[in-house]
Amino acid sequence: MTLEGVANLFEGSNDVDTSAPVIDDPRRRRAILLAVCIALMAVVASVSGLNVAQPQLATTFDASQGQVLWIINTYTLTLAALLLPMGAIGDRLGRKPVLIAGLAVFGLANIAAPVAPVMEVMLAARLLSGIGAAMIMPVTLSVITSSFPGKERSRAIGMWAAVAGGGGILGMYLSALLVDIASWRWLFALPIVLTVAALLIGARAVPNSREKTPGRFDRLGALTSISATVGFTFALHEAPSLGWADPRVFITLTVAVLATVVFILWELRTPFPLLDIRHFRTRGLSSGTTLLLVLFGVQGGVSLVLYPFFQVLLGWSGLLATVGMMPMALLMMLASGLAPRLAARIGARAGMVTGLTIAAAGLALMAGLVSADGGYLSVLPGLTAMGLGAGLAMTPSTEAITSSLPREQQGIASALNDLTRELGAALGIALLGGLLVAEYQSAIAGRLTGVPADLASAASEGIANAAAVSQNAGVHAEQILTAANEAFIAGWQQAMWVGVAVMTALVFFVLFRGPKNTTTTTEPVDDPEDAVHDPSGALTV
Structure with missing residues (x-):
């Protein structure tokens, strides 16, 4: 890259080759x-x-x-x-x-x-x-x-x-x-x-392709987006362990909110925004980003819940626990590859709704069938449904995002798609993980009657702590383990049912706000605000 090219990054240029071959x-x-x-x-x-x-x-x-x-x-x-x-x-x-x-x-x-x-x-x-x-x-x-x-x-x-x-x-x-x-x-x-x-x-x-980029690089937009993303990501990662009231979490969350407000106001004002907020009026961008945010949030929460179940309740190693997750991963990868064919037959919006419905059913299966005695087979049906549904929903939502922004902003469209996934996973781990911990602590409290206070307090911190404490708990060992297992299953079920409720709400959102195009694959448009839809539902410009 020449010095001229680096200068164009900050100053903009009308001479940049816009042909993306x-x-x-x-x-x-x-x-x-x-x-x-x-x-x-x-x-x-x-x-x-x-x-x-x-x-x-x-x-x-x-x-x-x-x-x-x-x-x-x-x-x-x-x-x-x-x-x-x-x-x-x-x-x-x-x-x-x-x-x-x-x-x-x-x-x-x-x-x-x-x-x-x-x-x-x-x-x-x-x-x-x-x-x-x-x-x-x-x-x-x-x-x-x-x-x-x-x-x-x-x-x-x-x-x-x-x-x-x-x-x-x-x-x-x-x-x-x-x-x-x-x-x-x-x-x-x-x-x-x-x-x-x-x-x-x-x-x-x-x-090698690059686009015509008139105007300066949006440095304030970049700075505020970095501040907001760091703040939200840090707060969501640390809140489950530090607590939402911790000064570090509260301060970074406040900075993130302020940076987001400044970012939105500036992007609406500047003639050359990093990300034009107005594009979120389009169905594809709003529904695609919302779907990925929620879907990866639920997935992150599910992964957080599954590993303690495998490693503590079932006594599996870290390697075996990861193998236990493979059906979901493999089905997700397979379904993502098949999703374009499904969308070509029934339409992008219908494909997204189908995937979300299957994923919600998977969460319901994990909530309703899970038990310590049932072992891995009690979660396998839910795992497979979750992987299949997520794979079917991800591809059309990703395409909806990239097709909603103009050709010269495909890098931004791709980054927005990636960022939504990252923040969604952090959000799901924080929220569903918090629900699990809260319900675990509530459920175990009434099951430790007669257990010495120091042992009960340690066991209430988490199922892994309870397993460790039980090794030196003498006559109370079985009671602590049973109480911890039952409390963990109760926390699991609450987290999964909340996930089902969120996914169901998302299904209705996509039904009403999903992309209008039915069975036609779309290209990135030159100006999404000028996009219109013909009576057949195919996107035209």
Whole structure:
């Protein structure tokens, strides 16, 4: 990238090539899709990979639990905060250069992390890794939307959504396997290999496209979006452990709300906004972002509930618990690939509603059938339905978002899609996790009659604490374990039923506010405000 190109980022230019070439060669399209999906897998797998190595990280760096969580969350915070600005930068500077540079930064960071001698170096590597990931993730989708034609574009988005939805669980499985057979330092081998593969394929296959971007880069919009995203993500991640009244949570949440207000007011005023808020008037953008926010929120909450169930109630290892999640991940990936065919037959809105209804049924099955005695089979039907429904709903909602913004803002559309997923997962973990904890503590209180106060207090903190306390509780051991199991199931059921209620409300929202186009795949429009719909329901401009 030349100095002129960097200058254009901040000043804008009317001379930038606006042609985003549609690739006609099927072999090259397959190579492009392979490159961006491998790059996306590297990013997504790194979000959850270190979760399985928390004890080893604490021992290696002599770190507290809070410090270990910062090692994990620094990556997530940086990725989420920079998605919108990096999406816009990709549109301005060129998608291929930003992708290649992001892969290089991401790869170097993942080489530095496993050889980090002290925690400070590890934190710096994770920060750098998050920056690289934020450069990669929105570009992977905007490359697809800008270079694939109609039907092929829809299928490619389906593959992208499959990797985005199921890649995290697959990454956790491989990470747990590496921790069990080797060391936490080998966790970074997977993203390094994926990064190298994406670089080799992407350098040859990915086309370089960028759009006409008049006006200055929206620096205030970028700054306020970063502040809002960091604030919300931090508060949602930390609230379950620190409490909503904790000053750190309260202050960051307040800053996030103020930054959001400033961002909205500024974006409505500036002639060259980072994200034109007015686009949310379109059905596709409003319904697509809402669907992904809620769906990934519920998924995040379900994952939070399932791991204690597998590891504490059933006594499984971390690796086996991750294997237990695989049916949901694999069905999600399969359904995401099939979703474009379903949408072509029944329409995007009907496809979204079908997926959401199946996912809500899965939550209801998990709430109604779960029991400690029933074991894994009591949650398997709900898991499979959840994976199938989520996969069917994700692809049309992602396409609805990218089709709602103009061609020159496909990087922003992709970043908004990614950011919605990140914030949704954090929101679901905070809210559904909070419901589980509250109901657990309420339900266990009346079941510990006769148990010494110190043991009862420790058991009330969580099911893992109860399992640990029971080992030295003598005659009270069985009572504590039984009480904890029953209380956890009660908390599980409440969290799942709340999820069912939220998903049901979302079904009705999509029914009334879903995209109007029925069975026609749409391209990004030059001006969504000028889009009209013909009587058949197909989007026209």
